[in-house]
Amino acid sequence: MADIPATTEPAAEAFGGRRARGGGQSTVRYLATKLGGGAISLALVAVLGFFLFRAMPGNPVRSVIEGRGSASYEEIKRIKAEWKMDEPLWTQFVDYMGDLLRGDLGTSIKYRAPVAELIGERFWWTILLTGTALLLAVALGLLLGSRAAWRHGSRFDRWSTGTALVLWSVPTFWLGLIMLVVFSVGLDLFPTAGMTTPGGVSGGWFAELLDVLHHLALPAITMTAVIYAQYLMVMRSSLLEEMNADYLTTARAKGLRDNLVRRRHAVPNALLPTITIIFLHMGLVVSGAVTVEKVFSWQGLGLLTYEAIGVPDYPLLQGTLIVLAAAVIVMNLLADVIYRFVDPRVRSA
């Protein structure tokens, strides 16, 4: 093995990974690498979805039988045939992959409807909730984080960092319950559940929009409050890294106002690592959506996942896992591609 000389190589080369190695990498090659990596990840999601549900010890057939108390031999055979479990594993896998590529995610046990259809109905509601929360959290986190770093050690810094840390330690679902008790039950300001008033509202599309926003407010604020902390911390620490940079001294020496130095010079440089983290932690936002949607009965993918637990509805659970994981991977892929055009360092590297 030729491992020994390898250990004496400068760490920097391995450290930067793919990014540093391909000096003068062309855009096409960069995109090909990223897209290839994304494709592998998506394939891994599909494989994971298959093996989690077919090869695990507590396999679906057994727990369905346990749930019914007893089952005749014919019934077991019928269930196995329904899920094609009487065939060899690799035929099952080929069938499963074929179905997946055609967009067929099986039939839900609970709803007796195609899983893909159920997910399609709920998908945009989750996007609305997580998208709103994410935008609010990013805006709040970047704003507070950059100000905290700019005056680090100040009272503002200590308070905003402290508040963020406390909120970060709060379980999302508990904050949701508290909001529900205070603002919906106690003050009666917001609806307790759902996305629209049952029976609809009169007054045209604008009234309907207001109605949805009214229902959206509490769940979105709950999610924002929990997730903005990480953006604040990342923005703060990456701006702290830039604080003593020479270009800031130059900017100040030119006589620029302090706010301008921060906004035009320091923040754009500190923004890039922050954006990476935002996309990298997208899975966390999706995880938060599961509990928030449960607390506020928001009919999205998270609630669908929750509803699948109790039955347990394996095809539905498998479908939501695959769709949520794939969505996160695609978002990350987009971030990588956009990065290429935004960050000059990546472009020339």
Next chain:
Amino acid sequence: MTTNQSPRNSPRAVAWTRRRAALGKVWREFAANKSGLFGLAALVVIVLVAVTVPLWLDREVLSVTRATGEILAPPAGDFWLGTDHAGRSVLALTLWGARISLLVGISAAILSVAIGTIVGMLSAHFRGWTAAVLMRVTDFFLVLPALVLAIVLSTMLERGVGTIILAIGVTSWPSTARLVRAQTLTIETRPYIERAHALGGGHMHVLSKHVLPAVLPLVLANTTLAVGSAIISESTLAFLGLGDASTVSWGGMLKSALDTGAVTAGAWWYLLPPGFAIVLIVLAFTLCGRALETVLNPNLRER
């Protein structure tokens, strides 16, 4: 001391003196961090309560059938924090709930950090295919929504404490792996690793005797931080109904509060104690971990 018969300057004695000195230095730097000390003090109190609670609070208080209080009564008299939907004392439930949170939180964090450390060290030590595959897998798990994966795992396996520990542990390791990999890469460029290789040290020797001790401080700080998020995951899974129904847990309490209509009835005394308990314990671990990190992580030390 019992080691008096061995000479003062034997290699072992020298090593121990050095370790004691290093430990003293870490403690002094840690003690200078006020929020870290606060976290540590809170942790000591919580752990003491959780460990000793069976000694001074009878298990009977958890029994639904032998509950003595009124149903969903606000704080009064013997029930300082009110009662739950079955007439049990919320205070007693909250105190007992600390046990499962600590148990699951610490075990899951250790499992997750162990996996992360091994994967991180291996992916940095070996080059070529091994590293590429390990990094690919790490990146894959890093972006996945961990909670959804944990939900699937706990639905597939038998219900119980072990399943929850496993579900949290195997879904939360990638960030540790990243951290340990970066640290291992820096360490492996140092001359003493090259020397160990030159003297004929194999992979196992270099990894276990030289790399592991060097990454261990960082891993320790990371574990402390990981316990906090593991406790949040535990309460979340319990809230979603995936916990062990036979034990009292904070997440389980909040689930019954929502399911039995205590939330819509405005029974704040049933909601606040378990929630504040979670926040306190997670905050304590986070403050401790961040203080340890500042002391032990060479990259943060300059600041």
